[in-house]
Amino acid sequence: MSIVEVQELRKQYDPPKGVLAVDGVSFDIAQGEIFSLLGPNGAGKSTTISMLSCLLHPSGGDAFVDGHSVVTDSQAVKEAIGVVPQDIALYPDMSARENLVFWGKMYGLAGAELQARVDEVLELITLVDRQKDRVEKFSGGMKRRVNIGVALLHKPRVLYLDEPTVGIDPQSRRAILDGILALRDQGMTILYTTHYMAEAQELSDRIGIVDHGKMIAVGTNDELVKIVGEEAHVELKVDHYLEGMVERWAGVHGVSKAMIDEDFAVLLVQDANEVLPRLFEAAAAAGSRITEVNVTEPNLEMVFLHLTGRALRE
Amino acid sequence: MSRIRAIAWKDLASTMRNVPALAMMLLAPLALAALLGFAFGGGQSFSISATKVAVANADTGAAGAAENAGAVVVGVLKSPDLKDIVTLSDKPSAAAARKSVDDGKAAAAVVIPADFSSAIFGAGATAPKTAIEVYENPTQEIGGAITESIVGQALLGFNGARAAAVAASGLATANGEGDRAGKLAQQTAAKYIQGGGAAAAVSVTQRAPRLLGGESTKDVGVTGTILAGMMVFFMFFGANNVARTILDEDRAGTLPRLFTTPTPRHTILGGKYSSVFVTVTVQAVILLVAGRFIFGIDWGRLDAVAALTLVAAAVATGLALLVISLVRTPAQAGAIGAGVYLVLALLGGNFTGAAAAGGTYANVQKLTPNGWLLQGWDAVMRGGGLPDIVLNLLVPLLFAVAFFAVAVLRFRKRYA
Numbered sequence: 001m002s003i004v005e006v007q008e009l010r011k012q013y014d015p016p017k018g019v020l021a022v023d024g025v026s027f028d029i030a031q032g033e034i035f036s037l038l039g040p041n042g043a044g045k046s047t048t049i050s051m052l053s054c055l056l057h058p059s060g061g062d063a064f065v066d067g068h069s070v071v072t073d074s075q076a077v078k079e080a081i082g083v084v085p086q087d088i089a090l091y092p093d094m095s096a097r098e099n100l101v102f103w104g105k106m107y108g109l110a111g112a113e114l115q116a117r118v119d120e121v122l123e124l125i126t127l128v129d130r131q132k133d134r135v136e137k138f139s140g141g142m143k144r145r146v147n148i149g150v151a152l153l154h155k156p157r158v159l160y161l162d163e164p165t166v167g168i169d170p171q172s173r174r175a176i177l178d179g180i181l182a183l184r185d186q187g188m189t190i191l192y193t194t195h196y197m198a199e200a201q202e203l204s205d206r207i208g209i210v211d212h213g214k215m216i217a218v219g220t221n222d223e224l225v226k227i228v229g230e231e232a233h234v235e236l237k238v239d240h241y242l243e244g245m246v247e248r249w250a251g252v253h254g255v256s257k258a259m260i261d262e263d264f265a266v267l268l269v270q271d272a273n274e275v276l277p278r279l280f281e282a283a284a285a286a287g288s289r290i291t292e293v294n295v296t297e298p299n300l301e302m303v304f305l306h307l308t309g310r311a312l313r314e
Numbered sequence: 315m316s317r318i319r320a321i322a323w324k325d326l327a328s329t330m331r332n333v334p335a336l337a338m339m340l341l342a343p344l345a346l347a348a349l350l351g352f353a354f355g356g357g358q359s360f361s362i363s364a365t366k367v368a369v370a371n372a373d374t375g376a377a378g379a380a381e382n383a384g385a386v387v388v389g390v391l392k393s394p395d396l397k398d399i400v401t402l403s404d405k406p407s408a409a410a411a412r413k414s415v416d417d418g419k420a421a422a423a424v425v426i427p428a429d430f431s432s433a434i435f436g437a438g439a440t441a442p443k444t445a446i447e448v449y450e451n452p453t454q455e456i457g458g459a460i461t462e463s464i465v466g467q468a469l470l471g472f473n474g475a476r477a478a479a480v481a482a483s484g485l486a487t488a489n490g491e492g493d494r495a496g497k498l499a500q501q502t503a504a505k506y507i508q509g510g511g512a513a514a515a516v517s518v519t520q521r522a523p524r525l526l527g528g529e530s531t532k533d534v535g536v537t538g539t540i541l542a543g544m545m546v547f548f549m550f551f552g553a554n555n556v557a558r559t560i561l562d563e564d565r566a567g568t569l570p571r572l573f574t575t576p577t578p579r580h581t582i583l584g585g586k587y588s589s590v591f592v593t594v595t596v597q598a599v600i601l602l603v604a605g606r607f608i609f610g611i612d613w614g615r616l617d618a619v620a621a622l623t624l625v626a627a628a629v630a631t632g633l634a635l636l637v638i639s640l641v642r643t644p645a646q647a648g649a650i651g652a653g654v655y656l657v658l659a660l661l662g663g664n665f666t667g668a669a670a671a672g673g674t675y676a677n678v679q680k681l682t683p684n685g686w687l688l689q690g691w692d693a694v695m696r697g698g699g700l701p702d703i704v705l706n707l708l709v710p711l712l713f714a715v716a717f718f719a720v721a722v723l724r725f726r727k728r729y730a
Contacts, residue, residue, distance in 0.1 A: 053574040075576060083574040089567035091324065093331055105320040106575040150571075 003189050004029035010060035021047040023213035036200040037193040039210035045193040049162050053083045082151030086162040088143045092136035107154035125149040141172025158189045197300045225298045228306040232272040235264045237292035248282045261311040321585025339552040339597045343544035365457035368414035368423040370405045376431035383434040384426035390468045412449050421457025423449040538611035542691040543664035545601045549594045550655040553634035556590045558647045595627040614694035629683045629710045632717030639724030683713035
């Protein structure tokens with residue numbers, strides 16, 4: 001059963017000529033599922049989350065959270081959701097506990113229930129020992145944990161996490177990802193946005209790939225990878241004449257797509273073992289020398305490349 | 315209600331941690347009031363400190379006259395009535411008196427010539443013509459003008475008596491009474507002058523009714539007037555400082571996050587309004603108490619003071635929210651807010667006091683909420699009560715409501 005249903009959601013800033021940030025996005029999320037929106041920066045992920053958080057009014061379409069419309073019943077939606085914004089949104093001159101108490105009150109908690117929930121969340125984000133320290137003294141990872149903790153205070157039915165691991169160390173990232181999986185195991189529904197393919201692959205039950213405000217593919221990791229079939233992802237670096245080489249390699253038998261990504265030529269090939277010698281030959285014939293080769297099995301990065309003609313990190 | 319309290323308390327606590335902001339809100343008005351009060355003498359009115367005058371009386375007296383007219387002039391300058399206005403120092407010569415002025419030790423020198431008494435008491439056309447010299451320091455124009463005015467008043471008395479004596483003498487001669495009547499007129503004039511003239515016969519009584527249906531029962535101290543102006547002025551800044559947290563929170567992401575919670579937007583704005591209102595009310599109370607104990611200011615009746623304080627806080631809060639609703643960044647809020655508050659303060663009389671205004675300026679003051687408030691403070695400090703300041707409460711309150719209403723509309727549009 002879907003707890004989140006998004007129907008042709010659309011957002012245009014300053015209509016009629018403004019940017020169309022989200023262009024008819026539809027998807028749904030089942031109860032207890034982790035659903036990731038994967039896409040490059042500017043794809044429309046945060047705008048989608050903002051509309052689902054009732055922070056932005058949709059220009060068109062609607063979305064239902066726990067059966068409530070974000071357009072007509074925003075109060076009920078807000079009671080059902082917890083939002084972890086991309087940037088740290090805390091009061092730095094207040095302690096971790098003071099922050100949690102304040103935000104708990106904003107979620108309608110009070111008295112003994114509020115104090116109990118604050119204690120539970122402090123345990124959950126492992127900051128009991130530092131609860132009286134001001135947030136401004138915390139490391140980036142600790143701030144992220146408090147940032148997430150705020151959204152958990154009222155035990156939301158759906159948790160939105162907007163790129164919660166941006167700019168933090170690997171150890172903190174690992175802790176956050178493990179925490180999210182634990183929340184899912186407790187039955188919480190999670191909408192997660194990221195532009196890190198590995199995070200989406202590891203966390204998600206299902207993934208929606210967005211680009212230029214459109215949902216270009218939705219499915220499980222395996223379902224999405226099948227879109228590119230058995231093609232391998234080959235990255236090649238040459239000593240010079242990269243642009244010319246990409247054009248030549250695009251015509252080599254067994255290469256389905258060739259493009260430039262920064263210093264590399266990125267190719268989708270049917271069988272890397274079979275095609276690689278031909279690529280070397282073509283380079284030699286053009287007077288170029290291949291200096292680096294990376295071969296990757298099919299993944300979401302390749303799906304994105306396949307669907308958009310661009311690398312995900314662009 | 316508990317959410318409004320939580321937001322207000324959070325902002326209030328944050329303001330209390332902001333030491334520079336507190337200094338601006340509390341110390342600056344007190345320091346300015348003390349400084350301006352000191353500059354204006356710090357007394358019971360906008361008085362100027364006593365003018366230092368050096369006097370060289372070279373008058374040798376007149377033959378047959380019992381009194382020295384120069385000494386009479388010096389006596390006038392030394393009069394107890396003028397002790398708050400003039401401080402006199404006797405100099406042995408005209409040169410010494412002028413040197414006091416040149417050295418900056420005196421604002422003016424009064425040089426009384428040797429033949430002054432002869433000129434005053436001399437008979438008719440035989441009397442010499444002479445002049446008292448007032449030697450002024452050009453950088454202390456007010457002191458010089460005061461000295462000139464006092465000496466001029468004394469001479470007016472002398473000349474009037476002389477004119478009367480000459481007229482009496484002429485009349486007697488015309489009636490054939492000869493020299494005896496003329497001398498009698500001269501002696502009478504001299505006695506008149508020596509006796510201090512007819513100053514007490516006719517006088518002007520100054521009255522300045524400032525309250526409805528009656529006169530002020532108290533004079534208002536200059537420090538109190540200035541502190542009232544500074545308090546209202548810095549309440550604007552204090553309110554702006556707290557209201558600016560709306561923009562700060564918008565940039566920091568906590569305001570959008572608040573909007574994702576089930577707390578309604580009007581509650582969030584209510585919390586913000588409360589935090590600003592409470593902050594500036596506390597600021598005003600601290601300044602009122604400090605003014606009472608540091609400067610000994612008698613603010614007036616408690617109920618009227620409380621009403622003025624609350625209305626001033628409402629105006630400051632509404633205005634600050636309006637300014638914040640019209641700008642986009644905290645930097646704009648600082649710059650534009652300062653400009654708005656400064657113009658209002660200049661128009662409303664925060665730097666001059668409502669009592670000092672007159673004519674067109676008094677009408678201009680009434681275009682501003684602070685102008686009405688300051689007139690209210692003036693009335694209350696003069697002993698007025700709530701009935702005397704009804705308009706001074708209602709008009710600013712209307713301003714406050716209008717400011718807040720426009721701010722709410724702006725915020726609704728911005729955060730829709």
